[in-house]
Amino acid sequence: MxxxxxxxxxxxxxxxxxxxxxxxxxxxxxxxxxxxxxxLGNLELQCCAACGAxxxxxxxxxxxxxxxxxxxTVMSGRGELVSETTLHHSQExxxxxxxxxxLGLVRLAEGVSLVVHLDARCGPAPSPVIxxxxxxxxxxxxxxxxxxxxxxxxxxxxxxxxxxxxxRFRKVLVTDAKSPVGQAVVRAVLEAGADLxxxxxxxxxxxxxxxxxxxELPKVTLVPLDVTDTKSVNELAAELGFxxxxxxxxxxxxxxxxxxxxxxxETARAEMETNCFxxxxxxxxxxxxxxxxxxxxxxSAVAWVNLLSIYALSNFPQHATYSASMAxxxxxxxxxxxxxxxxxxxxxxxFPGPIDDEWNQLLLPPKLAPxxxxxxxxxxxxxSVEDVYPGDIAQDWLARFRDNPKALERELGR
Amino acid sequence: xxxxxxGYDGVAVAVPVTVPYERFSIRGAHWFIARALxxxxxxxxxxxxxxxxxxxxxxxxxxxxAVGLTQHLGLSPRWLDHVPMGGASGIxxxxxxxxxxxxxxAEIVACIAGDTNHVDSFRLSTAxxxxxxxxxxxxxxxxxxxxxxxxxxxxxxxxYGAKPEDFGKLCVAQRSNAxxxxxxxxxxxxxxxxxxxxxxxxxxxxxxDCVMPCAGAEAFLVMSEDRARRLGLPHARLRGAIERHNxxxxxxxxxxxxWVMDRDRLYESAGIGPEDIDLLEAYDDYxxxxxxxxxxxxxxxxxxxxxxxxxxxxxxxxxxxxxxSGGQLSVGQAGAAGGTLGIVEALRQVxxxxxxxxxxxxxxxxxxxxxxINFDRGLCTGAAILAAT
Numbered sequence: 001m002x003x004x005x006x007x008x009x010x011x012x013x014x015x016x017x018x019x020x021x022x023x024x025x026x027x028x029x030x031x032x033x034x035x036x037x038x039x040l041g042n043l044e045l046q047c048c049a050a051c052g053a054x055x056x057x058x059x060x061x062x063x064x065x066x067x068x069x070x071x072x073t074v075m076s077g078r079g080e081l082v083s084e085t086t087l088h089h090s091q092e093x094x095x096x097x098x099x100x101x102x103l104g105l106v107r108l109a110e111g112v113s114l115v116v117h118l119d120a121r122c123g124p125a126p127s128p129v130i131x132x133x134x135x136x137x138x139x140x141x142x143x144x145x146x147x148x149x150x151x152x153x154x155x156x157x158x159x160x161x162x163x164x165x166x167x168r169f170r171k172v173l174v175t176d177a178k179s180p181v182g183q184a185v186v187r188a189v190l191e192a193g194a195d196l197x198x199x200x201x202x203x204x205x206x207x208x209x210x211x212x213x214x215x216e217l218p219k220v221t222l223v224p225l226d227v228t229d230t231k232s233v234n235e236l237a238a239e240l241g242f243x244x245x246x247x248x249x250x251x252x253x254x255x256x257x258x259x260x261x262x263x264x265x266e267t268a269r270a271e272m273e274t275n276c277f278x279x280x281x282x283x284x285x286x287x288x289x290x291x292x293x294x295x296x297x298x299x300s301a302v303a304w305v306n307l308l309s310i311y312a313l314s315n316f317p318q319h320a321t322y323s324a325s326m327a328x329x330x331x332x333x334x335x336x337x338x339x340x341x342x343x344x345x346x347x348x349x350x351f352p353g354p355i356d357d358e359w360n361q362l363l364l365p366p367k368l369a370p371x372x373x374x375x376x377x378x379x380x381x382x383x384s385v386e387d388v389y390p391g392d393i394a395q396d397w398l399a400r401f402r403d404n405p406k407a408l409e410r411e412l413g414r
Numbered sequence: 415x416x417x418x419x420x421g422y423d424g425v426a427v428a429v430p431v432t433v434p435y436e437r438f439s440i441r442g443a444h445w446f447i448a449r450a451l452x453x454x455x456x457x458x459x460x461x462x463x464x465x466x467x468x469x470x471x472x473x474x475x476x477x478x479x480a481v482g483l484t485q486h487l488g489l490s491p492r493w494l495d496h497v498p499m500g501g502a503s504g505i506x507x508x509x510x511x512x513x514x515x516x517x518x519x520a521e522i523v524a525c526i527a528g529d530t531n532h533v534d535s536f537r538l539s540t541a542x543x544x545x546x547x548x549x550x551x552x553x554x555x556x557x558x559x560x561x562x563x564x565x566x567x568x569x570x571x572x573x574y575g576a577k578p579e580d581f582g583k584l585c586v587a588q589r590s591n592a593x594x595x596x597x598x599x600x601x602x603x604x605x606x607x608x609x610x611x612x613x614x615x616x617x618x619x620x621x622x623d624c625v626m627p628c629a630g631a632e633a634f635l636v637m638s639e640d641r642a643r644r645l646g647l648p649h650a651r652l653r654g655a656i657e658r659h660n661x662x663x664x665x666x667x668x669x670x671x672x673w674v675m676d677r678d679r680l681y682e683s684a685g686i687g688p689e690d691i692d693l694l695e696a697y698d699d700y701x702x703x704x705x706x707x708x709x710x711x712x713x714x715x716x717x718x719x720x721x722x723x724x725x726x727x728x729x730x731x732x733x734x735x736x737x738x739s740g741g742q743l744s745v746g747q748a749g750a751a752g753g754t755l756g757i758v759e760a761l762r763q764v765x766x767x768x769x770x771x772x773x774x775x776x777x778x779x780x781x782x783x784x785x786x787i788n789f790d791r792g793l794c795t796g797a798a799i800l801a802a803t
Contacts, residue, residue: 024541024553031549057550057789063663082666083572085557085564086617091537092556101555105565105790107666113790115554115561125572142553 004156007169008298020294020343021093025138030058033072034141038133041385043143045112047073054110077131079108081145084118084125094137101159104145106131116145119157123147134163134384137344139337155382163384165246165303165346168193173244175200175225175282176251180357181307183210184374185248190219192378195299198240200225200251202232227251227278237285242293247286248305248377251278254359258320268321275325276332279306283336294343304340305348305377306333310394312351313401314408337386348380353393366392421654421683425512426642427800428635428649429457430758430767432597435630435746439530443474444486446528446748450633451487454524458635458645467493467520467636469511471503471527471750473539493520500785501697502657503527504632504754505796509655511636521637528631529749536627546789557616560624562787563700564616569667570702571618574717578618580724581701582609584736585622585743587728588698592740594730595770599628599746622743625699630748632758639803648765653778654683655798671703671784672795673710681712684778684799688712691799692776693735693763695756697784698743703792704736707782711797730771738763738771756781757798764802777802 037044047054050067054075061068083105090096104118106129114131122129122145129145134154136142144160146152155166167189174189176182177199186197196219201211204224215222223240226232227249253274255267283304293301311323312330330349337347354360356367368391376390389398400408431453433446447470455462468491470480478486480496493514497503504527511523540558542548555561570576586606592598604622612621635647642649656679658672681687688711696707705719713734714722728736739745739759742752760779762768778801785794 024548024556026542027549027553028545031545057546083565083569085561085568085619086614087555087557087561087564088614088616089560090556091540091558095555095557103555103557103561103565105569105667111664113666115551115565115790117554125568136553138553140553 005158005161005168011297017293018295021097022138022342022344023094023136023140024092025140027140028058030060033058034133036072037074038135038141039385039387040389041133041383043075043077043131043133044072045075045110046070054112056112056114076109078148079106079114079129079131079145081105081118081122081125081127081129082107098159098162104129106145114143116143117160119144119146119152119160121147121150121152121157135346135386136163139341139346139386153382154384165348165381166192167246167378167381169195169299170245170302171196171198171243172246172248173198173200173240173286175227175247175249177201177214178206178208178211179250179252180210180370181355181373182250183214184370185250185377186214186217186220188371188374188378189248190217192382195219196221198223198244200236202226227281228273230281233281233285237289241286241289244286244290245299245301246303246305246381247282247290248307249279249282250307252307253325254319254322256319256322256359256362258317268324271322271325272328275322276328279329279332279336283332287336287340290345291340291343294345301343301345303346303348303381304336305350305380307350307352307373308333310351310353310389310397313397314405314412316412346386348377348386348388350377350380351387351389351394351398352376353391353397419679419683422512422516422652424639425515425652426637426639426649427508427652427761428637428642428647429454430761431457431633432758433528433631434597435599435628435748437531437599437626437628437746438533439629440532441530441629443472443528443530444478444483446530446629446631447472447483447526448487450526450528450631451524454526454633454635458522458647460522460645462489465489465522465524466491467511467514467523469495469497469507469523469525471497471499471507471753472529473500473749474529474531474535491520493523499753499794500750501699501753501792502783502785502794502796503750504757505655505781505783505798506657506794507754508636508652508757508798509657509796512652512655515636515638521641523636524633525636525754526631526633527750527754528633529629529751531627531629531749544786544788547787550789559699559787560616560619562790563702564619565790566668567618567623567700567702570669570705573669574720576705576720578610579606580720581623581705582606583723584701584704584728585609587732588737588741589744590729591738591771592744595739595745597769598740598744599626600740600744619700623700625742625747625752628746628748630746630751632748632751632754634754634758634761648767649803650761650764650800651803653685653799653801654680655796656680657794657796660793661795668791669706670716671706671710671792673707673782673797677710677712677797680797680799684801686778686799691778691780693738693760693773693779695737695760695779695781696741697753697756697782698737698741699747699752701743703784707784711780711782730773735773738773739769753783753785756783757800760800764800
């Protein structure tokens, strides 16, 4: 971890908490093509299927041959910084609050010019840089140029930190810290420099392996939280909601039945209670107060992570009702993303394939270790993405889904 | 070079009009354009019904265009154009109006560029200036055109060895010219020290490198020389005019403009060369673009701009009279009128109607326009030569 980011001073309680501002978020529809890659951490630019020309800014036709067949294609990002400036003046509040702000003009190896946010660690022009697509606080794709080589973590650069949700010095609520994934997440965010973790737990009679050790970790506070109980959620939010900077919702209910495997809707209802309505309860209780703290100093409220499932994309009939509850949760998460965006708070969705836990016992490998899921979550927070598909299964299903969702439906139904 | 283009024989440019600038105005663009039209008809001694051609440049006329203006101002022109080209709109309007007059499509064309400037106009205009600006520039710091010109200036300084003092010399000289021009918004002298010590805006640009947006209008009439004589109007001849859009799109940084592609044609049609030009009215929203115009219009070679500036003086009575009313940098940038300010000043100089600093024996004036920062560069360039009769 870099030493360049110092622990911020304690908040002055006399001062008014600033209201969140956003960078300009108006884009043409064609320019929104950048978001598709940026959401996953990929730099994708338009490439002409007919003549191979790469172009930027996004256009409605190929600038070279006028073809309309333009494919968003992953770029290397290698380029040269050809000019730069440091802005001391801006028309928009978001940047005025963060002056001075460094910008670069980069010529990519593919021969196109880009205006980018420029890493302070980049040498003066001309110098080699790597361009990445990130998400800004308005949730829009933005291009960032970093030095070619060396430690270039976004979160270690004072200005580019604005594009991350770095847990360092922040306070994190893990809604179910008792599950294997929950325990791994608690350890991972502490390792990433979180100030403290509220470890949510319900069913106090359960004492699974690893849990006593979690409870004894410094900086961990156990808090009772049952996401299926509105009163429990509201009580916790009333107690500490105004201090939570990051919510990581790991609570889930998972049973393995197809539609005909079990009569009645009780199991499905239980899954919905936790996976979908649980998220809704948490959002209603914690969301508004987090929104109000979107600009509360350097350790403002910053992100909300949902542990979903790759089954949210397309139903896996062997886990039919669980898939359905995760699809519902995804839909709620999309709405939450829209509502949190006004405060610059990022909603990150994690879509793991089967996790190596008791409910996936009968599935063949590869399965994701809980620690891998935790690493994916912390990686998303330290970086600048909003959709994460950790592991080989998730990547495979995502590729199939993007290629042909009907084909994936048939493949999963075999 | 393509076929020789027909000249602008018989075309006269007359009645230079400036509607006094204001830093901010509560009025609409229509008000400034109306004042300009009134001054044109009064100046020409004609009724507005005799204006049968209208060409308009404006950023703040929305939701109207030139069409709405006809009813707003009670005109029934048989030739109408709207030129949304910012700093190049003046030159392009002049070219089009001249052809309309030559072809008989109109007899008297009013070319008017005007804009208002409300307190928040500039931010709103830069936020959605173009699709590329909105998608790929404004979200990056929201610096407006300062950002693009900072990139260009930094690159130019690094590549060709220009120093802040070189840009400063132009700004200081223009201010000196502006002090004699009654419509300039800047009334105080500017020293090189003040220029160099001004607050940074977008490195390497400082405060006095950047135009100040304001409200105002500039206008002139285009008609046949015969008509101008019959009306008894002092007028200039149009000896040549060029325009070019999106020149050199593959240059990584805009270190040259479209003028390079067309300047030979310009001088050929005028039958003169750069050495015959008595004054240059260049587009000057930032001084680096002045440097490019001096080079690209043939007054010196590429990269020789800094040396040219060190060798010359730019006051109206200097060795290279330049932006003799003060230019936009010292008069103010009244939106699209910034692209017509130079034409109006050149017209005053070659017709002996200067309101301020006067260039002695001004026979040939070169006026240049530059407009529309779209992504990383300005897309429109134009230039015209006005000659005394």
